[in-house]
Amino acid sequence: MEKLIxxxxxxxxxxxxxxxxxxxxxxxxxxxxxxTVDSMNDVLLGIPFYIIIAFVAxxxxxxxxxxxxxxxxxxxxxxxxxxFAVFGLLLIFAMGYWEESIQTTTLVIVSTLIxxxxxxxxxxxxxxxxxxxxxxxxxxxxxxxMPAFVYLIPAIFFFSVGNTPGxxxxxxxxxxxxxxxxxxxxxxxxxxxxxxxxxxxxxxxQILFKIQLPLAKPTILAGINQxxxxxxxxxxxxxxxxxxxxxxxxxxxxxxxxxAKGFESGLGIVILAIILxxxxxxxxxxx
Amino acid sequence: MEEKRKIKxxxxxxxxxxxxxxxxALALLEKGISKEEILKKTKCTVxxxxxxxxxxxxxxxxxMGLSGSGKSTLIRCLNRLNEPTSGKVFFDDHDITRETNKExxxxxxxxxxxxxxxxxxxxxxxxxxxAAFGLEIRGDEKQEREEKALxxxxxxxxKGYEYQYPSEMSGGxxxxxxxxxxxxxxxxxxxxxxxxxxxxxxxxSDMQDELLAIQNKLQKxxxxxxxxxxxAMKIGDRIAIMKDGVVEQIGTAEDILxxxxxxxxxxxxxxxDRKTIITAESLMFKKIxxxxxxxxxxxxxxxxxxxxxxxILPVEDEKRRxxxxxxxxxxxxxxxxxxxxxxxxxxxNVPSVYKSYSVEDMLPLIIGTKYxxxxxxxxTGKLLxxxxxTSLIIEATRFEKEEISELKERANEM
Numbered sequence: 001m002e003k004l005i006x007x008x009x010x011x012x013x014x015x016x017x018x019x020x021x022x023x024x025x026x027x028x029x030x031x032x033x034x035x036t037v038d039s040m041n042d043v044l045l046g047i048p049f050y051i052i053i054a055f056v057a058x059x060x061x062x063x064x065x066x067x068x069x070x071x072x073x074x075x076x077x078x079x080x081x082x083x084f085a086v087f088g089l090l091l092i093f094a095m096g097y098w099e100e101s102i103q104t105t106t107l108v109i110v111s112t113l114i115x116x117x118x119x120x121x122x123x124x125x126x127x128x129x130x131x132x133x134x135x136x137x138x139x140x141x142x143x144x145x146m147p148a149f150v151y152l153i154p155a156i157f158f159f160s161v162g163n164t165p166g167x168x169x170x171x172x173x174x175x176x177x178x179x180x181x182x183x184x185x186x187x188x189x190x191x192x193x194x195x196x197x198x199x200x201x202x203x204x205x206q207i208l209f210k211i212q213l214p215l216a217k218p219t220i221l222a223g224i225n226q227x228x229x230x231x232x233x234x235x236x237x238x239x240x241x242x243x244x245x246x247x248x249x250x251x252x253x254x255x256x257x258x259x260a261k262g263f264e265s266g267l268g269i270v271i272l273a274i275i276l277x278x279x280x281x282x283x284x285x286x287x
Numbered sequence: 288m289e290e291k292r293k294i295k296x297x298x299x300x301x302x303x304x305x306x307x308x309x310x311x312a313l314a315l316l317e318k319g320i321s322k323e324e325i326l327k328k329t330k331c332t333v334x335x336x337x338x339x340x341x342x343x344x345x346x347x348x349x350x351m352g353l354s355g356s357g358k359s360t361l362i363r364c365l366n367r368l369n370e371p372t373s374g375k376v377f378f379d380d381h382d383i384t385r386e387t388n389k390e391x392x393x394x395x396x397x398x399x400x401x402x403x404x405x406x407x408x409x410x411x412x413x414x415x416x417x418a419a420f421g422l423e424i425r426g427d428e429k430q431e432r433e434e435k436a437l438x439x440x441x442x443x444x445x446k447g448y449e450y451q452y453p454s455e456m457s458g459g460x461x462x463x464x465x466x467x468x469x470x471x472x473x474x475x476x477x478x479x480x481x482x483x484x485x486x487x488x489x490x491x492s493d494m495q496d497e498l499l500a501i502q503n504k505l506q507k508x509x510x511x512x513x514x515x516x517x518x519a520m521k522i523g524d525r526i527a528i529m530k531d532g533v534v535e536q537i538g539t540a541e542d543i544l545x546x547x548x549x550x551x552x553x554x555x556x557x558x559x560d561r562k563t564i565i566t567a568e569s570l571m572f573k574k575i576x577x578x579x580x581x582x583x584x585x586x587x588x589x590x591x592x593x594x595x596x597x598x599i600l601p602v603e604d605e606k607r608r609x610x611x612x613x614x615x616x617x618x619x620x621x622x623x624x625x626x627x628x629x630x631x632x633x634x635x636n637v638p639s640v641y642k643s644y645s646v647e648d649m650l651p652l653i654i655g656t657k658y659x660x661x662x663x664x665x666x667t668g669k670l671l672x673x674x675x676x677t678s679l680i681i682e683a684t685r686f687e688k689e690e691i692s693e694l695k696e697r698a699n700e701m
Contacts, residue, residue, distance in 0.1 A: 196407030198368055200421040200472070201395035210423070214411050 026158045033164045040106045053089045057082040063282040081278050088271035095264045104245035111170035111231045119175050123182020140176040148173050152241050166243025174230035181223025185216025221284030232273050292343040295508040301338045301374035306331030309372050334360040336532035345506045349523030357532035358512045366399045396425035400469035404481035406461045408453040415449035421472040439471035459490035479511045520564050540564050568642035571662045571672030578602045585621040608668035611635040639663050646682045
């Protein structure tokens with residue numbers, strides 16, 4: 001069919017202009033992200049695997065057991081995930097995908113941190129101003145409904161191939177729940193508590209930091225959990241633009257029709273997902 | 288003495304209109320157009336309609352009204368949680384409605400604290416941190432604010448609960464925390480918005496007693512909002528009754544019970560348990576004829592009785608102290624015996640009360656006696672007035688006089 005409007009063309013022109021006019025900015029972003037991802041990978045890979053496994057297992061245990069970490073009760077709550085983490089990570093190591101798992105984890109952590117860096121403040125703005133909310137909401141809808149692959153195109157365009165376009169596409173894809181749940185958490189803080197704050201002479205700033213954010217914390221943490229899982233779900237797609245990690249093994253498995261590779265790397269992603277999800281969920285549920 | 292107290296808060300012509308076209312609505316209101324008309328024309332609701340009153344220092348001033356009467360809106364005008372559309376609120380001599388935002392924050396931080404119906408506690412903070420919240424907001428040092436908060440918690444009877452969380456406490460205890468938080472700031476004025484309305488009746492009554500005890504000690508100026516007239520009567524020094532944004536009547540509990548200003552107030556007070564509020568002072572018959580034991584002999588006393596057509600009169604001594612009663616038939620006996628003094632006819636063991644006694648206090652005193660209750664002055668023993676048994680029963684039962692005599696007749700027939 002013949003095109004009546006060539007909307008894509010205009011977008012392309014716009015993106016081209018952005019690329020040319022802000023090339024310094026893109027380089028700087030690329031530099032920061034690449035450096036962060038590489039050095040984090042180097043540090044984590046420099047630590048013996050058994051220490052990392054022990055550390056993750058203890059973290060998972062403590063997140064679930066909380067204050068009763070040294071009681072029988074705590075053992076019941078936390079032991080399950082800790083044992084799973086130990087065996088799961090050992091399995092990954094034994095399958096020979098330790099390095100890729102670390103790379104994937106780094107990618108998820110860096111993307112999540114960037115998403116939160118932008119998402120939480122945007123959520124606060126959206127909660128406090130109806131105008132901002134009206135503007136931000138449809139953009140988030142767009143970001144979530146647009147197929148994730150689409151983000152790869154401009155990401156490559158600005159940052160060529162490697163970890164950076166992977167991180168950028170992951171950030172865009174996983175940002176919405178951080179904004180939404182921060183905004184929701186703040187809006188759901190009971191009006192009477194805020195009124196009490198006002199009555200005692202609290203400034204808007206004090207209301208935000210002493211009342212709204214602490215009370216919204218569980219919801220914001222649930223948002224962080226969502227961000228992490230979405231970021232993890234992007235790793236295979238990110239690998240298509242050259243991001244390293246388990247995702248790229250999956251991708252290889254698909255290309256080479258290698259069932260063994262595909263299964264092992266897929267299983268590795270599931271193990272990471274379970275550990276990250278259960279641990280962050282436990283943190284979110286705690287008071 | 289009461290009247291000499293300083294005026295702490297003065298509200299002048301305070302009006303608050305909700306909606307977008309406030310000024311338009313205000314102009315219509317000035318012209319005397321009704322609330323309903325204004326709502327139709329401008330889609331604005333008049334929440335508070337030209338209210339004026341004064342609250343004295345150390346007074347518990349209750350604003351009472353049903354939901355939608357504008358009472359909660361009104362109390363929020365005092366600390367400008369609601370911005371008044373017109374009118375003034377004077378705190379001491381300075382107008383709160385003209386304060387800048389900075390001054391307003393300062394007023395809220397140091398001079399007025401508020402207690403809320405739904406407590407408004409922070410669930411993620413301990414009781415101590417909650418009680419110290421107001422102090423934290425205004426920037427007191429940690430140690431200082433914890434000391435003050437601890438003291439406030441002790442005042443409301445929550446010592447030992449400092450490190451618990453609000454969710455671990457009952458409603459009554461949570462509201463004690465709310466009260467402690469307000470007291471910790473040591474404000475001059477406490478604003479209490481339906482503070483006890485969410486509590487169980489028994490706990491509510493406890494909290495009212497507690498508040499009165501605290502008030503006895505601290506002598507704050509308290510503005511208390513309630514929809515419960517019994518509560519208003521119990522704790523209020525003075526009560527303002529609101530309806531549709533207008534104050535219908537302001538007065539003491541007794542003023543309002545004995546002289547309701549409008550039909551609305553009257554309908555309200557009919558439901559109140561008057562026994563605990565009506566006092567001897569308002570029930571007593573004051574124009575009494577007395578027999579003086581030193582001056583009036585039997586003859587003179589009999590004449591006095593015949594003049595006003597009674598068969599019993601109270602007796603006082605030369606220092607005007609109340610002694611008891613004499614009956615006509617006893618005096619007639621004495622007259623026959625040519626006795627010069629009425630001493631022998633004097634009935635001394637008779638019930639007497641002070642003017643502050645309530646109907647509830649007085650009712651038991653009429654058991655097994657046929658005398659009226661003598662109301663005497665506390666320090667001088669002087670007779671102030673008499674209360675007939677019938678009027679006491681009328682007050683207690685709300686029966687009319689005719690109904691009581693009818694009931695009596697029926698009982699006699701049985």
